[in-house]
Amino acid sequence: MSIAAKFEIEYLQYLDVEGKQVRDDLPKFVTNLDHMVELYKLMMSTRVFDAKSVALQRTGKLGTYASCLGHEAAHVGIGSAMKPEDVLAVSYREYGAQLYRGVQPREVYMYWGGDERGNDYQNEPARHDFAWSVPIATQCLHAAGTALAFKIRGEKRVAVCTIGDGGSSKGDFYGAINIAGAQNLPMVTVIVNNQWAISVPRKIQSGAPTLAQKGIAAGLFSIQVDGNDIIAVRKAMEDALERARNGQGGSVLELVTYRLSDHTTADDARRYRGEQEVKDAWAKEPMKRLRNWLVAKGVWDDQKEEAWKTECDEWMDNEVNAYLQTKTQPVTAMFDYHFAEVPADLAKQRDLAISLEKKA
Amino acid sequence: MAQITLIEAVTQALAYEMAHDESVVVLGEDVGVNGGVFRATQGLQEKFGELRVLDTPLDETTIAGVTIGLATAGMKPVAEAQFEGFIYPMMEQIACHAARMRNRTRGRLTVPAVWRAPWGGGIRAPEHHSEANEHLFTNIPGLRVVMPSSPARAYGLLLAAIRDPDPVMFFEPKRIYRQYKEEVPDDGEALPLDVCFVLRDGTDVTIVTWGAQVKEALEAADALAEEGISAEVIDVATLAPLDFDTIAESVQKTGRCVIVHEAPKTAGFGAEIAARIAEECLYDLLAPVERITGYDTHIPLFRLEMKYLPSTERVVEAAKRTLAAS
Ligand SMILES: Cc1ncc(C[n+]2csc(CCOP(=O)(O)OP(=O)(O)O)c2C)c(N)n1
Numbered sequence: 067m068s069i070a071a072k073f074e075i076e077y078l079q080y081l082d083v084e085g086k087q088v089r090d091d092l093p094k095f096v097t098n099l100d101h102m103v104e105l106y107k108l109m110m111s112t113r114v115f116d117a118k119s120v121a122l123q124r125t126g127k128l129g130t131y132a133s134c135l136g137h138e139a140a141h142v143g144i145g146s147a148m149k150p151e152d153v154l155a156v157s158y159r160e161y162g163a164q165l166y167r168g169v170q171p172r173e174v175y176m177y178w179g180g181d182e183r184g185n186d187y188q189n190e191p192a193r194h195d196f197a198w199s200v201p202i203a204t205q206c207l208h209a210a211g212t213a214l215a216f217k218i219r220g221e222k223r224v225a226v227c228t229i230g231d232g233g234s235s236k237g238d239f240y241g242a243i244n245i246a247g248a249q250n251l252p253m254v255t256v257i258v259n260n261q262w263a264i265s266v267p268r269k270i271q272s273g274a275p276t277l278a279q280k281g282i283a284a285g286l287f288s289i290q291v292d293g294n295d296i297i298a299v300r301k302a303m304e305d306a307l308e309r310a311r312n313g314q315g316g317s318v319l320e321l322v323t324y325r326l327s328d329h330t331t332a333d334d335a336r337r338y339r340g341e342q343e344v345k346d347a348w349a350k351e352p353m354k355r356l357r358n359w360l361v362a363k364g365v366w367d368d369q370k371e372e373a374w375k376t377e378c379d380e381w382m383d384n385e386v387n388a389y390l391q392t393k394t395q396p397v398t399a400m401f402d403y404h405f406a407e408v409p410a411d412l413a414k415q416r417d418l419a420i421s422l423e424k425k426a
Numbered sequence: 427m428a429q430i431t432l433i434e435a436v437t438q439a440l441a442y443e444m445a446h447d448e449s450v451v452v453l454g455e456d457v458g459v460n461g462g463v464f465r466a467t468q469g470l471q472e473k474f475g476e477l478r479v480l481d482t483p484l485d486e487t488t489i490a491g492v493t494i495g496l497a498t499a500g501m502k503p504v505a506e507a508q509f510e511g512f513i514y515p516m517m518e519q520i521a522c523h524a525a526r527m528r529n530r531t532r533g534r535l536t537v538p539a540v541w542r543a544p545w546g547g548g549i550r551a552p553e554h555h556s557e558a559n560e561h562l563f564t565n566i567p568g569l570r571v572v573m574p575s576s577p578a579r580a581y582g583l584l585l586a587a588i589r590d591p592d593p594v595m596f597f598e599p600k601r602i603y604r605q606y607k608e609e610v611p612d613d614g615e616a617l618p619l620d621v622c623f624v625l626r627d628g629t630d631v632t633i634v635t636w637g638a639q640v641k642e643a644l645e646a647a648d649a650l651a652e653e654g655i656s657a658e659v660i661d662v663a664t665l666a667p668l669d670f671d672t673i674a675e676s677v678q679k680t681g682r683c684v685i686v687h688e689a690p691k692t693a694g695f696g697a698e699i700a701a702r703i704a705e706e707c708l709y710d711l712l713a714p715v716e717r718i719t720g721y722d723t724h725i726p727l728f729r730l731e732m733k734y735l736p737s738t739e740r741v742v743e744a745a746k747r748t749l750a751a752s
Binding site for chain 2: 120127129130158177178179180181182198200201202231232233234236237238264265266270271272275332333337338394395397400401404411412413419422423
C-alpha cells in the first residue's frame with residue numbers, strides 16, 4: 067500500500083503543573099528573568115481585572131461578561147509574542163492579550179457595560195486591532211484578509227486570530243485556515259481549547275484527537291501546546307510569528323487550557339460539568355506553575371506577590387471608577403457612526419430621536 | 427391547570443409533539459444537557475435521549491443544512507439558533523435550499539422543518555443578541571415566518587409549525603419570554619397559521635403589530651380608550667404568508683392604521699403592510715398610515731437600547747395623529 071500523506075502533531079510543554087521544567091532547551095526569552103516576572107505580573111493583573119469584572123456584573127454595573135479565568139497564560143502568551151505592527155483579531159475573552167496591546171480595562175468594562183465606546187481603543191497598538199467579535203469564528207476570516215493585505219503590500223506583519231474549541235467547528239474557521247494555506251498568508255490562528263463551548267464538551271465538537279490537526283488539512287504548520295504553560299505558549303507563538311514574517315506561511319496552534327469560570331455571567335456551569343473536573347483543572351492552572359518557577363529562580367516571593375496584588379487592585383479600582391463615571395452617550399450616538407456622513411433620511415430619524423428625548 | 431410563561435409554553439409544545447410524533451427531533455447548540463441558554467429545551471434530552479435532542483458542533487451552517495437533510499429524509503427537525511443574531515450563517519441553507527426544495531423538485535422533496543430563534547432586544551444583552559430581523563425572511567418565497575406574542579399563542583403556533591409540511595421560521599420575542607404567565611392547556615391543540623389574531627376590537631384606528639410589541643400596542647389601546655378612542659389591535663402572528671384580509675377589513679372599518687415594529691424602518695415588514703394598504707385600501711383611508719419602528723441603525727448596546735425600541739407613548743401619539751388628520 068502506498069501512503070499519500072502522513073502527519074504527527076507535536077505537543078509542546080516546558081513547565082509541568084508544579085512549575086518544574088520538563089525539558090532543558092528553554093527558549094531564549096526565558097533567560098531574561100525580569101521579562102518573565104513581567105509576564106507573571108500581567109497574568110496576575112488579568113486575573114484581578116477578571117475578578118473585578120465579575121464583581122461589577124454581580125452588582126448590576128455590567129451586563130453579561132465573559133470571564134477569562136484560567137486563560138491567563140494563553141492570552142498573555144499570545145499578546146506578548148506579537149509585535150506592535152501585527153494585528154490581533156480576538157473573539158470576546160482574550161483580555162490578557164489585549165491588555166498587553168494597550169486595551170484599557172475601562173474599555174472592556176464599557177463594552178460589557180453596554181457602551182460602544184469600549185470598542186474605540188485609545189492606545190496603540192490595540193487601536194489598529196479588531197474589536198471583540200461575538201459572532202463566533204467570523205474574525206478568523208478578517209485576519210486572513212488582513213494577512214493578505216500584508217502579503218500584497220510586502221509588509222513584514224502578521225495577523226493573529228484567536229478562536230475557541232467550539233469556534234473551530236465553524237466554516238469560517240476552515241475557510242480562513244484554508245486560504246491561509248493556499249495563499250501562504252502571514253497568519254497565525256490560535257485555537258484556545260478550554261474544553262467547553264458553553265455546555266458542549268470538546269469531544270462533541272470534533273472526532274479528531276487534536277484540534278491542531280485541522281491545520282494539517284489546510285497545509286499549515288500545526289502544533290498542540292500546553293496552554294497553561296506560558297513558556298510553551300510564548301515559544302510556539304514566537305516561532306509561528308517568525309515563520310509568518312519570513313514568508314514561510316501560517317500556523318495553527320492549539321492551546322490546551324481550561325475554562326475555570328462559567329462561560330459567561332449568564333451561565334451556570336454546574337448544570338453540565340462536574341465539580342471534580344473543575345477541581346482537577348485548578349491543580350493545573352497557569353499562575354501557580356509560573357509562580358513556583360519564578361520563586362525557585364529567586365526572583366519572586368510572597369512579599370512581591372502581595373505588593374503587586376495591591377498595585378493591581380489600585381489599578382483596577384481606578385479603571386472601574388473611570389468607567390462608572392462615564393455618562394451615557396447622547397441619543398445621537400445611535401446615528402452618528404453608521405456612515406461617514408449621516409444621510410439625510412437618517413438625519414430626520416435622528417431629529418425625531420432628539421425630540422422624543424426632550425419630551426421624555 | 428398550570429400557569430406558564432411564553433418560554434415554558436415553547437418547552438411544553440416541544441415535549442408534547444416529541445411524545446406524540448417520533449419523527450420530531452430537536453437540534454442546536456446547548457439544547458441538550460443545558461436545556462438551551464434560555465432553557466427552552468429544558469428536560470427534553472432526559473426524556474427523549476441524546477439523538478432526539480442533539481447538541482451539535484458550534485456551526486450554524488451545519489445546524490441549518492443538517493436540518494434540511496433530516497427533514498427531506500422524513501424526520502421533523504426543530505432547530506434552534508441560539509440568538510437571532512447568529513442566524514445569518516443559517517440563511518444560505520434556508521434561502522438556497524429549505525425554501526426552494528419543494529418548488530425545485532416539483533413537490534418530490536419537501537422540508538417540514540422549524541427554525542426557532544430568540545428574537546429582539548430589551549434584555550440588556552451583548553452585541554448581536556438583540557437583532558429584529560424577521561423581514562429578511564419574509565422576503566424569501568417558500569418560507570413561513572411566525573412570531574408568537576403570548577404563552578398560549580407560543581404553544582399553539584409552535585405545534586402548528588412543527589406539523590406544517592413546509593419550512594417555518596419561528597421567532598420567539600425574548601423580551602416577553604418570562605414577562606407574565608397564563609393558563610395554557612397541554613392538550614396538543616394547535617392554532618392556525620397564516621391568520622392574524624384580532625386581540626381587541628375597535629372602531630377608530632387599527633394598530634397592527636407582532637411579537638413583543640403586542641404589549642406596547644395593547645397598552646396604547648388602553649391609554650387611548652381612556653381618552654375615548656377605540657383602537658383595534660391586530661397581532662399578525664404569521665408574517666409570511668400574510669393574512670392581509672384581516673388587516674384590510676379592519677382598516678376599511680377604522681380608516682386609520684398604525685403599524686408598530688421593532689426592526690429598522692426601511693424595508694421592515696411594516697413597509698409591506700403599508701404598501702398593501704396603499705394598494706388595496708387607499709380610498710378607505712382617512713389619514714396617512716403611520717409606522718412606529720426601530721430606527722435605521724443597528725440596535726445599540728444596552729445603555730441606549732430602550733431609546734431605540736418603540737415606546738407605548740409613540741404608538742399613542744401616532745394613533746392620535748391619524749385621528750387629527752381627519
Ligand atoms: C455564530 C455564533 N453562534 C452562537 C453564539 C453563541 N455563543 C457564544 S459563545 C459560545 C460558545 C463558544 O465556545 P468556544 O468557541 O469553545 O469558545 P469559549 O467561549 O469557550 O472561549 C456560543 C455558542 C455566537 N456567539 N456566535
